[in-house]
Amino acid sequence: MQVEQEAIGVDSGFPFWLTYRMRGRSEFDTPIFHFHDMHEIVIVHEGEGDFFIENQRYAMKKGSVFAIAGDALHRSIPDKRRPFLCSVVLFRPSIVRMLAADGDYDPLQPFYWNEGHRQWLTGDELSLCELMLGEMNGEWSGARIGCRHALVVLLHRLLLAINRRQTRQDEAAAPALSRSAAWMNGILRYIDDHLLDERMTLDWLARQALVGPEHFSRTFRRATGCTLPAYLSAKRMIRAKELLLHSDHSISYIADSCGFGSVSYFHHTFKKQAGMTPALFRRISRMGES
Structure with a gap:
């Protein structure tokens, strides 16, 4: 079994990629560890699985969100009975620009977080993120005028939601590892x-x-x-x-x-x-x- 550096076929002028509502397929060959030079956000809509990121194994559940920095080794494994359904956003930090000075806020903070890569969204927070992902998918697939600008704005909104989730103190406890x-x-x-x-x-x-x-x-x-x-x-x-x-x-x-x-x-x-x-x-x- 190999470990691969994944090549993402993005436009060099707009390093962004969206995979919307992708189902994990347990009948495929065992997925392999891979890494790439883009930051990655994974949001789980439903189902279950496991996610290896660097030296940690995480449970994938509805409402879990993962922020994976570029070049981090990672791999997902869908549950055989209830494979996860997730959306994946890939981007290079170069397209994330501060829209305006806002104190110490850094939209990329979740990728520097030392306590782990995963957070949990409440039902309302997941619904909000799913609305943004749906809008992203419309812009991504529609190629309308201004779609790239819209995608960057939506990416900032998604990062803001993840940042605000990270700073909350009432986060649900993660399931205990086996x-x-x-x-x-x-x-x-x-x-x-x-x-x-x-x-x-x-x-x-x-x-x-x-x-x-x-x-x-x-x-x-x-x-x-x-x-x-x-x-x-x-x-x-x-x-x-x-x-x-x-x-x-x-x-x-x-x-x-x-x-x-x-x-x-x-x-x-x-x-x-x-x-x-x-x-x-x-x-x-x-x-x-x-």
């Missing part, structure tokens, strides 16, 4: 904390979890839908992209410090995932920021 889900969350957090440790192997992780390697491998794949090597490679790829963007370290240093073993393997893996070499990715990204 024992196996809590165990897997602990494993994913441990991997995050020790990602660059050269001892990070199946045997090492199994010893930390006090189980045998075969049991660990089987449980990890059943819970996450991918093999441990594929998961580690994706996490290291994301870390390498951060270093390419925000440091002046050499390509060889980044390859070594992120656990790729050799520069040639790093080049091969990076080009396969990102569609370009690490050096070209750094150059293009920095040109876009200048």
